[in-house]
Amino acid sequence: MPYDPLDLARRTEKIVVKEDLRKYYRVARGGRWYGGIASADCCGCNLRCAFCWSGAPRDHPERIGRFYSPEEVFERLTFCAEKFGYRKIRVSGNEPTIGREHLLRLLELADETRYTFILESNGALIDRDLAKKLSGFEHLHVRVSLKGTNPEEFSHLTGAIPEGFNLQLRGLGNLVDAGVPCHAAVMVSFSREEDLERLRQDLAEIDPALADVEEEYVILYPHVVERLRRAGLRPRVTCATDRKPTKTR
Ligand code: SF4
Numbered sequence: 001m002p003y004d005p006l007d008l009a010r011r012t013e014k015i016v017v018k019e020d021l022r023k024y025y026r027v028a029r030g031g032r033w034y035g036g037i038a039s040a041d042c043c044g045c046n047l048r049c050a051f052c053w054s055g056a057p058r059d060h061p062e063r064i065g066r067f068y069s070p071e072e073v074f075e076r077l078t079f080c081a082e083k084f085g086y087r088k089i090r091v092s093g094n095e096p097t098i099g100r101e102h103l104l105r106l107l108e109l110a111d112e113t114r115y116t117f118i119l120e121s122n123g124a125l126i127d128r129d130l131a132k133k134l135s136g137f138e139h140l141h142v143r144v145s146l147k148g149t150n151p152e153e154f155s156h157l158t159g160a161i162p163e164g165f166n167l168q169l170r171g172l173g174n175l176v177d178a179g180v181p182c183h184a185a186v187m188v189s190f191s192r193e194e195d196l197e198r199l200r201q202d203l204a205e206i207d208p209a210l211a212d213v214e215e216e217y218v219i220l221y222p223h224v225v226e227r228l229r230r231a232g233l234r235p236r237v238t239c240a241t242d243r244k245p246t247k248t249r
Helices: 005-016 070-084 100-111 128-134 151-158 163-178 193-206 222-231
Strands: 021-031 037-042 066-068 088-092 116-121 140-146 182-187 214-216 237-239 245-247
Touching (some): 005 021, 021 070, 021 100, 037 070, 070 088, 070 100, 088 100, 100 116, 100 128, 100 140, 140 163, 151 163, 163 193, 182 193
Parallel strands (some): 088 116, 116 140, 182 214
Antiparallel strands (some): 021 037
């Protein structure tokens, strides 16, 4: 039975948010993404993508992780960034826009530093109010990761109602309207070329700059392979853990 991403967000928030505290399962780690970035991995998401690499922190956030204040997360992120000489920090792992108060406080702290904060989101919860608040930060860039190229593909890949895809596009539109620096990434491993091209045109109608999408490919971690098998999904292009996209058929 398809679920509503907004409803799942409300249910998840009850588990992973306590006032301005948010549940994380790893704070913090270094990594080579974005040319080097310190990351904190939060628990809980409002989608259930079949290609997702997050296991128990997504599906059983009640069993894993602990609550952190924005100050604690900030301190650990900047400690990690200092140690490795990074200029960027982020929250990753699941959906950081669940727990708005926590996120906004974390962004406030980051904005007082020289670090750029990369907000990685599926965009479905970025309404006008949140976009307006995000527009107040100077060191923020939002990466909205679209799950497929159209509502039907989105539903197939996430198990959610097709309308969830429009929430993602609306989130991007709200960011553009509010003047928040952002770009779209698209999971294209399961998409046809012509559907991706149509999506580029739809994105260009929101803002011509959005048509320049970042293409994402499913990474074949063993638990992801098992998830795909259970969902009966066969990717067209995949990424081994060395991150080089490969056509599978
Ligand atoms: S939106 Fe991201 S974290 Fe959430 S299920 Fe999809 S891939 Fe996983």
